[in-house]
Amino acid sequence: MKKNIVLIGFMGTGKSSVGSKLAMKLNKEFVDMDREIENISGMTVTEIFRRFGELRFRSEESLMAKKLSLRDNLVIATGGGTVLLPENIEVLRQNGIIILLEATAQDIHTRVSRKKGTRPLLKGSYTAEDIQHLLDERKPYYDCADIRVNTSSKDLDAVIEEIINELNQYETLS
Template identity: 50%
Template sequence: MMKTNIVLVGFMGTGKTAVGKRLAAVLNKEFYDTDQEVEAVTNMTIPQLFAKYGEVRFRSEEQLAIKRLSQKENCVIATGGSMVLDKENIEMLAEKGIIICLSAHPQVIYERVKRRNNRPLLKKGDLYETIVELMKQREELYKCADVHIDTSNLDFHEVIEKILAFLEKYESQEQDDKECKT
């Protein structure tokens, strides 16, 4: 089955939403952001949801959003940074989607998120140390991706170029595989 979705995973502050919106426009696909989907359904911001109901409720809402979005076709989906904590989320999204992991160095993420830190998981302790610790915890989980792109020293245009180059290779590989089977 041809995968028509592009799924952006990775740590917070790596550019998933910003890149995703631009990539969707370039590819003429619909764009969805799992956090925005959760906010629309709950009528609360992510920080409000965390404050009122906690992380477990957020994860539950996130999984429902992923379940809905994973059924769609021909779209770009930007996911929350911790979406990979639930293996089922990855499995659902990978069924119809090519998984692209965006990453960045901890110092770059720190610079990107410190200006407007509205992220509940970063509210405790030293911001930089928390980023490093969370990245370490999730490093193995991000290996589920079909490709990894470090956005630390790239602008959006360069990240999109790398994604498009990967997709071109991916699609020609799919075509080769299909021809081998016939």
Template identity: 50%
Template sequence: MKIRNIVLIGFMGTGKTSVGKRLAKQLNWNFIDTDVAIEEISGMSVPEIFRKHGETRFRSEEKALIKRLIEREGYVISTGGGTPLRAENWEILTQIGLIISLYAPIDTILERIGGSNDRPLLKADRDENERLLLSRQPIYNKADLIINTTEISIDEVVDEILYNIEDRTKDGTSD
């Protein structure tokens, strides 16, 4: 079977955007980062939307965007870390394409993100961030494929995804 799209999910700092861009280039597909698309549509940064209108407004815009992606084909879609957490979003994502979860432990994530203050849900406290990651992990684990990005390069993650896609299209186990 043909894979229509690839949806990357996972916690912030796991490499969704970097891997997504490289994967899209390899496949000669389009790339979309849902957070960037929401910023372009709203004319505000994600932190601004959270500050001025709250998380509810952001999640509403996020849902509207992913609903529009159902009809698309040939896209690698990097979602925000919270996108798959809502059941209605999860249902939409499963209709869009193959869902791949990227994983890294909290210390790796915090090292990658550094002192970034552009992530509205990132907490100052390491343990609080770890609790947030652990609370989300059961949803991320429902993905069609899970890749630990801790000790492999972006290219190695892309290669693993391409290998798995090829395997699925041979077996007929894709969407």
């Protein structure tokens, strides 16, 4: 399968960790969109948000989605908000299978709390309820997924195995 595998989902659902290991397992190249944007811009995502605002970052994200959609054989970890612009998903879907990684609001809270200060959309103090509110707002955007995998209470290997099984089923049905 030369098609790209595109991981979407809220921050803290495991897109980067899962993507990196999945790419190794499937002999594909791993690309983390946020890291690519940081490399090209010379700034962290947090710095881009702080200096130029969310609109500028989303613009960079859209350009990156277009650029990556032209390549083959990738596992792409999108930024948490990539799905907010439908054209990003349209362009990534042209050469990719969209996989949603999900987790409970409590698990996300626990995971992102370990990286306080690196999540521009979760400024100050936030709760699992705040995260649930954001998840509820984004639910319509996540409905674009071809495959859904819940990462809560699963180790990385179990998530990878589930994704590979789902991809095999998806390929059979396509």
